[in-house]
Amino acid sequence: MLTKRIIPCLDVKDGKVVKGVKFQNLRDVGEPPRLAAVYEQQGADEITFLDISASVEARKTMLRIVEETAxxxxxxxxxxxxxRTVDDMRAALNAGADKVSMNxxxxxxxxxxxxxxxxFGSQCVVVAIDAKLVSAGRWEVFTHGGTRSAGIDAVEWAKRAEELGAGEILLTSMDTDGVEEGYDIPLTSAVxxxxxxxxxxxxxxGSVEHIYDMFAQTGASAALAASIFHYGEHTVSExxxxxxxxxxxxx
Amino acid sequence: MPLEVTVADYGVGNLHSIRKALEICGAHVSVVSDMERLLDAECLVFPGVGAFDSAMRRIQPWKEEIRGMLDSGTPALGICIGAQIMFDSSEEGDGPGMGFMPGRVVRLAARQIPHMGWDLVETGDPAMEGIRDRHFYYAHSYHGSPDDPSTAVGSTEYEGVRIPVLFRKSSFYGSQFHPEKSSSSGLAFLRNFISFAEGCL
Structure with a gap:
């Protein structure tokens, strides 16, 4: 039986892991390759790196970190x-990524x-969607760290991404991100x-109960989490x- | 003397993990993008990156020679796409495969495609000897369907349908899962494969 996946997420800026609280107040929590190896030992099913650097120089640093991690x-x-491009994706895969997400x-x-x-095969193409509730039962796709609406319906966009060949959706709720009060179950179910x-x-x-509730109430295949692991509140095995x-x- | 393993590089994808995994398991590894260099290999690995046609395109010029090596018992491992290209053809691609394993590669008959994540390998094959946790990582939309059922030596059940995920013919093993992405169970599988390959020499 296909198991549900637990995925620690490392937000990486200029080669270091940080965790954004609503994408602000970034706090340094360690070296990406070392943290990734620790999570594998604990039983993580997969690791995600999100590069939140802006500069071209930092992107090169990221590729080196991916290579070292792999x-x-x-x-x-x-x-x-x-x-941004097919070549960016090729560079990330060649550096050691197994899947690449685009937003x-x-x-x-x-x-x-x-x-x-x-x-590269659809199994390595992930479309990341940052969604925010705009009216009852309607979520819109946001970009630029959740500051700008793309003016499109998040559920429709997920369907379109699937038709175009995406192999997976990484769905982030801008309403619940960083708040640690549980996953966005209505949004996740809708998708x-x-x-x-x-x-x-x-x-x-923010807790193990949140992960259980999300799996019990939605059809999601995996749970991505950061702070509960980075700050040592729980190990993946717990x-x-x-x-x-x-x-x-x-x- | 460590086993000399030659890994085929089709030009795309993460080969760091398979190289490192084989090295940890005791092999000496060469990754070659010039496919002609496969021809004098002691042991071959066809990694699980890219798509059917793109992988076959690279191998095509030396297809007959490589098939000859497989037929005459050179130990080899094909992972995911690297196993699928051993069949006659694939629903994913337009061109023919290696034709080493009679049969076709077909699309999964499931609602959720790709079959992505950790799932079981059910087998009595010695390749899994000593491995307690039989969960391995999968990421695929197609799977091999051999004409000779005795070449499918391991399977898993996905959405109520049993699919073959471990293949064996002569000195060739094919895995639909990714041992290089399957943590300690995957490394144990590779260690078993290396022992098997050493026994073939």
Whole structure:
């Protein structure tokens, strides 16, 4: 039986791991390759790096970090942030990423999803969606760290991304991200009800109960979390034990 | 003397993990983008990156020679796409495969595609000997369907359908899962494969 995945997420800025609280007040929490290896030991099913640097120089640093990480990591590594072209994606894959997530670039030019999935296989193309509730039952896609609405419906965009060849959706709720009061269950369900590709739920995890609630109430395939792991509140193995005891299939 | 493993580089994708994983398991590894260099290999690995046609395009000029090596018992491992290209053809691609494993590569009959994440490998094959946790990492939309069912030596059940995920013919092993992404269980599988390959020499 396919198990539910637990994915520690490392926000990386200028080569260091940080965790954004609503994308502000960044605090340094360690070296990415070392943290990734620790999480693998704890039983993480996958690792995600999100590059939140802005400069071209920092992007090169990121590729070096991906390469260093891949040499000691034997679970899948997803890399996102700043991927704009097919060549950017190729560079990230060649550096050691197994999957690459795209956000703004896919909104600006949706065909890039198709070009990437034809070149590298849809299993390595992840479309990241940052969504925010704008009216009852309607979420819009936001870009630029959640400051700018792209004016498109998040559920419709997820369906379109699937049609264009995405292999997975990384869905972040801008309403719950950084608040640590639980995942956005209505948003996650709205998307998992409409797409057949795997959905990774992100934003709002503050406790093991939040992860359980999300799996129990939505069709998501994976839970992405940062602070509960980075600040040592729980290990990945504790989270899995909790889920296993409650009947959620985990590795 | 460590086993000399030659990994085929089709020009795209993460080969750091498979190289490092094989090295940790005791092999000496060369990654070659010039496919002609596969021809004098002691042991071959076809990694699981890219798509069917793009991988086959690189191998095509030396297809007959490589098939000859496989037929005459050179130990080899194909991972995901690297296993799929051993079949006659694929629903994913337009061109023919290696034709080493009679059969076709077909699209998964499932709602959720790709089949992505950690799932079981059910097998009695010695390649899994000593491995307690049989969860391995998968990321695929297609799988091999061999004409000769005895070459499918391991399977998993996905959405109620049993699919073959471990193949064996002569000295070739094919895995639909990614051992290089399957943490300690994956490394144990590679260690078993290396012992098997050493026994073939």
């Amino acid at each position: 040499k000691s990591l034997f679970v899948p590594l997803t890399v996102g942030g700043g991927i 703004s670039a896919a909104i600006a030019d949706p065909d890039i999803i198709t070009r990437c999935s034809e070149s 998992t009800d409409e797409v057949d590709i795997p959905v990774v739920a992100s934003g709002g995890c 989270v899995k034990e909790y889920l296993r005891d409650r009947g959620v299939p985990v590795r």
